[in-house]
Amino acid sequence: MSLITYRQALNDALRSEMLRDEDVFLIGEEIGQFEGSYKITAGLLAEFGPKRVRDTPIAEEGFTGAATGAAMVGLRPVVEIMTINFSLLALDQIVNHAAKIYGMFGGQARVPMVIRTPGGGGQQLGATHSQNIELFYAFVPGMKVVAPSSPADAKALMLAAIRDDDPVLVLENLSLYNTKGEVPDEDVPGEIGRAKVTREGSDITVVAYSRMAAVALEIAGKLAESDGIDVEVVDLRSLRPLDRDTVIASVKKTNCAVVLEDDWLTYGIGAEIAATISDGAFDWLDAPVRRVAMAEVPLPYAKPLETAALPSADDAITAVRETLDATARRR
Amino acid sequence: MSSPEQWTHPEPGVGPAATAAAPTAEQVIAGLRATSEGGPELVQLLTPEGERVPNPEWDRYVADITADDLRGLYRDMVLTRRIDREGNALQRQGQLGIWVPLLGQEAAQIGAGRALKPQDMAFPSYREHGVAWCKDVAPSDLLGIFRGTDHGSWDPIAKRFHLYTIVIGNQVLNAAGYAMGQRFEGKVGDDDGEATMVFFGDGATSQGDVHEGFVWASVYDAPLVFFCQNNQWAISEPTERQSRLPLYQRARGYGFPGIRVDGNDVLATLAVSRWALSECRHGNGPVLIEAFTYRMDAHTTTDDPSRYRLTDELEAWKLKDPIERVRVHLVRHEQADKEFFDSVQAESDQLAAELREFCVNMPDPPKERIFSQVYEDGNPVLAAQRDTYLSYASGFEGGDH
Ligand SMILES: Cc1ncc(C[n+]2csc(CCOP(=O)(O)OP(=O)(O)O)c2C)c(N)n1
Ligand SMILES: [Mg+2]
Numbered sequence: 001m002s003l004i005t006y007r008q009a010l011n012d013a014l015r016s017e018m019l020r021d022e023d024v025f026l027i028g029e030e031i032g033q034f035e036g037s038y039k040i041t042a043g044l045l046a047e048f049g050p051k052r053v054r055d056t057p058i059a060e061e062g063f064t065g066a067a068t069g070a071a072m073v074g075l076r077p078v079v080e081i082m083t084i085n086f087s088l089l090a091l092d093q094i095v096n097h098a099a100k101i102y103g104m105f106g107g108q109a110r111v112p113m114v115i116r117t118p119g120g121g122g123q124q125l126g127a128t129h130s131q132n133i134e135l136f137y138a139f140v141p142g143m144k145v146v147a148p149s150s151p152a153d154a155k156a157l158m159l160a161a162i163r164d165d166d167p168v169l170v171l172e173n174l175s176l177y178n179t180k181g182e183v184p185d186e187d188v189p190g191e192i193g194r195a196k197v198t199r200e201g202s203d204i205t206v207v208a209y210s211r212m213a214a215v216a217l218e219i220a221g222k223l224a225e226s227d228g229i230d231v232e233v234v235d236l237r238s239l240r241p242l243d244r245d246t247v248i249a250s251v252k253k254t255n256c257a258v259v260l261e262d263d264w265l266t267y268g269i270g271a272e273i274a275a276t277i278s279d280g281a282f283d284w285l286d287a288p289v290r291r292v293a294m295a296e297v298p299l300p301y302a303k304p305l306e307t308a309a310l311p312s313a314d315d316a317i318t319a320v321r322e323t324l325d326a327t328a329r330r331r
Numbered sequence: 332m333s334s335p336e337q338w339t340h341p342e343p344g345v346g347p348a349a350t351a352a353a354p355t356a357e358q359v360i361a362g363l364r365a366t367s368e369g370g371p372e373l374v375q376l377l378t379p380e381g382e383r384v385p386n387p388e389w390d391r392y393v394a395d396i397t398a399d400d401l402r403g404l405y406r407d408m409v410l411t412r413r414i415d416r417e418g419n420a421l422q423r424q425g426q427l428g429i430w431v432p433l434l435g436q437e438a439a440q441i442g443a444g445r446a447l448k449p450q451d452m453a454f455p456s457y458r459e460h461g462v463a464w465c466k467d468v469a470p471s472d473l474l475g476i477f478r479g480t481d482h483g484s485w486d487p488i489a490k491r492f493h494l495y496t497i498v499i500g501n502q503v504l505n506a507a508g509y510a511m512g513q514r515f516e517g518k519v520g521d522d523d524g525e526a527t528m529v530f531f532g533d534g535a536t537s538q539g540d541v542h543e544g545f546v547w548a549s550v551y552d553a554p555l556v557f558f559c560q561n562n563q564w565a566i567s568e569p570t571e572r573q574s575r576l577p578l579y580q581r582a583r584g585y586g587f588p589g590i591r592v593d594g595n596d597v598l599a600t601l602a603v604s605r606w607a608l609s610e611c612r613h614g615n616g617p618v619l620i621e622a623f624t625y626r627m628d629a630h631t632t633t634d635d636p637s638r639y640r641l642t643d644e645l646e647a648w649k650l651k652d653p654i655e656r657v658r659v660h661l662v663r664h665e666q667a668d669k670e671f672f673d674s675v676q677a678e679s680d681q682l683a684a685e686l687r688e689f690c691v692n693m694p695d696p697p698k699e700r701i702f703s704q705v706y707e708d709g710n711p712v713l714a715a716q717r718d719t720y721l722s723y724a725s726g727f728e729g730g731d732h
Contacts, residue, residue, distance in 0.1 A: 033639045034567035057537035057573045058499055058565050086498070089539070124428050124479050128498050266712065295720065296713055297705045301479045303428075305701050308724065 002185055007177040009151040010040050010116070013158035014078065016187050018048055021076060024162060027054040027063050028080030037082050038118060038177055064090035064115065068098045068167075071113040076162060081117040084171065085131050098167040099142030112165045116158070118172040120211060120262065121310050127298035130306075132263040134210075137169045138239035144192055145239040147171040149213035151181035153237055156190030163189055171239075173211045193241035197250060201232035203329075204320055205250040205257040207273050209236040212260035212311065219316045229324065239269060247273060248280035255286040256327050258319045260311060265293035286327035290319045369623040370577070374603055375593040379651040381659030383598075392602035398666035404445065404597050405657045405667070406675050408437040411461040412654065413679035414470045417686050418460070418477060422632045426690050427477040431458050435595070435627030438653030439560050441465065442592075442600025443622070446608055447491075447528060452513075454493040454506040454529040458560075462530065466492035470682070471689040480696050500538030503529050503557070507544040510553035510616070519554045524612035526554040528604075534565020536581065537573045545585040545619075554611035556604070557582075557619040560594060562626035567639040579621035587617050594622030595653040625651070698724055 004012070017024045030037055032045040032055040045053040056063040060081055067077035081087045087094065098111045121130035138145045144166055148154040154172070161168035198213065199220050208216040213235040220231035234250050236243065251257050257277055259270035270291035277289050295309040369375075376386055376393065415433050422430040433440065436458065444465025447453060453462055460473055468485045475481040476495060483494035496502040506529035518525040535541055536559060548555040561578055563570055574581070582589025588610075592603040600622055607618040625648040629636050661667035702717035 030567050055568055055572060058534040058568070059537040059539065061539050062537065089498075126479075126482060126497065295701055296716060297701055300696075300701050301476075301482055302696050302700075303479060304695050305698065306479075308698060308720070309701050 001182045003180055004151055004183050005177065006148075006151045006154045006172075006179050006181070007038065007040060009155040009181075009183050010158055010172065011042055011044075012183075013155045013162070013187075014041065015044060015047070017076075017078075017159060017162045018044070018052060020187075021162075023074060024076045024078060025052040025054065025070075026078050026080065027056060027067050027070075029056055029058055029060075029063075029082055031055060031080050036080060038174070040116070040172075040177075041080065060086050060089040061093050065093040065097065067113050068093060068101070068111055071098075071111045071167075072101065072109045076112050076114075078114040078116060078162060081115060083125075083129060083174075084117045084119040084133055085129050087115070087117055087137075088133070091136070094137065094143070094167070094169075095140050099140050102166065103142060110165045111167045113167045114158075114161045114164075114170060115167070116161075116170040116172060118174050118177070120174040120176075121294070121299045121306060123174050124301065124303055124306060126301045130299040132261075132294070134169070134171045134239060135263055135267070135269055138242075138269065140240075142167070143240060144168040145171060146192055146237060147173075147210040147239055148237060149173075149176065149208075149210050149235055150198075151179065152183045153190060153196075153235075155183050156188060157192065157237065159187055160189035160192050164192060168192065171210055175211055176214065179214065190237070193238045193243055195234055195236045195238065195243035195246040197232060197246065198235045199231065199233040201230040201254065203230040203232075203254060204324055205232045205234060205247075205254045206260060206316070206320065207234045207236065207247055207250075207257060208260040209239060209269070210262065212262055212316075213237075215311075215313050215316060216260055219313050219320065222313075223317060223320060227321065229320065231320065236269075236273075242272070242276070244276045244280060247276055251277050251281040252284045255284050256289075256323050257285075258290045258292065258316065258323050260316050261291065261293045262311065263293060264296045265291055266296060268293055286329065287323050288326065290323045292316050292319045369591060369593060372577070372579075372591050373593050373623060374590065374599050375596050376599040376602060377596045377656050377660060379595070379656050381656045381663060383660065389599065389602045389606075392605045393598055396598065396601070398661075398664075401598075401657065401661065402667055402671060404441055404601070405654070405661060406678070407441045407445065407461070407464065408597060408654045408657065409675050410679050410682055411437050411441060411464050413683050414460055414464070414473075414686065417683040418474070419628070419632065421474075421687065421690050422477065426687075427474065427632075428479045430477050430632045432626075432628035432631070433458050433460050435625045435648065435653065436560055436562055436622075437461055438597035439594035439600055439622035439624045442594075442597045443528060443530075443558050443604045443620075446601050446604035448526075448608070449491070450523070450525045451608060452491045452493070452506075452509055452525070452527045454502040454509070454527065455495055456499075456502060456530050456532060456535070457495045457497050458532075459495075459530050463492060466490050468492055470686055474686070474690050474693065478690065478693055480693055500531060500535040500540035500544075503531055503535070503538075503541045503544035504547070506555055507547040507553060510548060510555035510611075511551045513554050514551060514614075519612060519614045519616075521613065524554065524614070526556060526608045526611035526616065528556040528558050528608065530558050530560065532565060533559065533561040533563065533570045533573055533578060534568060535559075536578055545582070545587075545617075548617040549585045549587050552614065552616060554614070554616040555618075556607045556611055557617060558604070558622065559619065560622045560624055562594075562624050564626050564630070564636075564640070566630045566634060567636075569640075577621065579619055582619035587619065589619035589621065591621045591623055594624030595651045595656070597653060597657060624653075
């Protein structure tokens with residue numbers, strides 16, 4: 001085990017896989033000489049050379065499409081899209097091609113491609129550069145989407161994504177890059193499609209992923225102290241496939257749930273979780289499932305407005321308290 | 332040193348196939364770049380030494396430029412540079428979240444901006460503070476974007492200057508559509524016709540949006556001037572990463588003229604831009620201009636160019652400074668005296684002081700703005716969210732929130 005950052009964990013995973021498998025290569029804007037806008041590819045051009053760390057023209061659709069083609073002949077491209085916002089320019093290649101090639105070609109061609117890209121607001125990057133649109137990809141059959149919240153999961157899921165034979169989008173998060181945690185030194189790939197109970201509790205289930213899963217742990221600690229509430233945290237880790245069983249099992253135990261999400265409320269990931277709970281644990285519910293999400297607006301640019309529009313730990317705490325009040329279990 | 336032209340195949344069916352388009356990373360680092368010189372096709376009227384070189388083809392487009400006009404262009408560039416340096420300094424002092432410097436690109440922007448007529452529309456990317464200046468957008472209006480209080484507060488229609496666009500290449504399609512509108516509405520055809528100019532960088536030329544913009548503008552004969560500032564870099568990527576041949580030559584493949592101008596020569600840029608706009612105005616658009624220039628500062632204040640380029644390259648370009656050559660020319664021809672230079676200096680000091688004063692006193696926008704500018708006519712779901720939020724927030728009023 002080593003105490004390292006989320007950024008370092010990703011870098012370690014990329015490096016390990018490049019050492020392990022010659023077919024793994026990196027492609028994207030500014031990833032070589034510049035080592036990536038967020039320095040996830042630091043040192044890799046120097047170590048592996050330009051054949052395996054490809055700086056591309058500024059054309060997201062171009063390099064995502066090219067990577068899809070390379071994957072079809074057996075290479076294992078890891079595409080960096082500078083932020084998930086620019087994946088919108090590559091949407092057709094991802095949704096209409098990468099995700100469908102396996103099925104449409106009757107299983108004759110696979111697309112073992114990884115798209116790694118950070119989402120997240122809160123950095124004052126303005127409305128077009130601060131979105132949480134992972135839902136677009138989690139919606140698409142043929143895609144896999146993972147969203148690690150800790151350095152250990154970042155490494156494990158990146159390893160798994162690279163070894164997976166289907167296109168996998170690895171959702172990173174701008175505000176998690178500098179967070180630290182214990183990470184195994186050896187390379188143990190995680191299981192895509194498996195959620196994790198990151199904190200056991202008996203009073204209420206809080207479901208979250210990516211940044212909000214870290215927030216969930218933070219508020220669970222606070223609520224235990226301030227209110228004596230015993231929160232169980234389910235970190236989804238994988239948005240597609242979705243581990244419904246873990247969510248349902250937790251709610252059957254706690255009888256109520258709050259979903260924290262960084263995206264927009266209407267049609268968001270939380271809606272899917274609420275439906276999952278309604279399908280699988282309706283009779284166990286003591287209160288309606290609450291969702292805490294971003295204000296349904298293009299994210300404001302001004303710092304105070306941006307902060308106000310994003311879901312906060314305080315919003316989550318309020319939702320947990322109110323949900324428990326609604327169960328009438330709370331004194 | 333190889334030139335980009337040599338990278339292309341000589342004649343179909345003749346000779347060996349073209350080889351490596353791009354220099355190695357080592358060559359780039361060493362400053363051994365094929366594109367460091369503009370080449371013989373570069374239109375230039377004022378040399379870096381301030382010498383006016385006659386040019387039978389282009390002189391007529393600036394024949395009316397008097398010494399007074401030249402002093403005006405000089406003033407524009409000095410003030411633009413000062414706005415830029417002040418913006419940079421304000422960011423360094425924590426007053427702005429980010430700044431996008433234009434240092435080195437003053438001539439390209441002022442030359443193009445001063446060629447625009449009042450009826451012409453301009454679509455900038457995010458570095459066009461000089462064009463904004465020419466379009467009478469108050470420099471203080473730019474600050475909100477970089478302080479993060481708004482996404483641009485001028486009226487784009489009144490100013491005929493669109494809001495800044497940060498998603499690369501995006502605005503080129505919008506401009507193509509705007510120019511198509513000008514054509515379909517019958518606003519082209521004579522000296523009073525309208526035209527549109529769209530600004531983008533060398534890196535942007537790789538985006539599909541830009542290529543589609545080329546196609547749309549050409550098949551509809553749209554009055555659109557594509558103004559590409561080739562400042563040699565797209566953040567850390569050199570122009571060689573985007574193209575095997577000089578960018579202006581791309582136009583030919585789409586069926587319209589392309590031209591490379593010395594983007595550090597305000598007079599040449601003015602001449603070429605006037606010509607291009609006039610072509611468009613009269614119905615002969617579109618036109619591509621590649622303004623060959625150099626980004627002398629970082630990509631933005633978050634960037635450190637020493638990571639990817641040599642200072643030798645910067646030193647070489649300093650000798651081609653866009654402002655210095657005009658100053659030398661004015662002095663040598665006794666078209667400006669010390670008093671003039673002093674007054675421009677004083678004016679720029681004054682402008683910088685006003686800008687600073689304005690910046691530090693900018694209020695934060697009110698909370699309801701989160702919700703008020705999503706739809707023109709609102710919507711009930713959003714209204715409910717707004718009400719909930721504002722009543723929740725009012726609970727914190729008076730505190731530190
Ligand atoms: C679609 C998209 N991809 C990537 C980026 C990140 N990005 C911002 S500026 C830039 C480089 C643009 O270079 P160029 O077009 O030459 O313009 P310059 O900044 O040199 O003026 C990149 C890649 C972006 N803003 N939008
Ligand atoms: Mg550039």
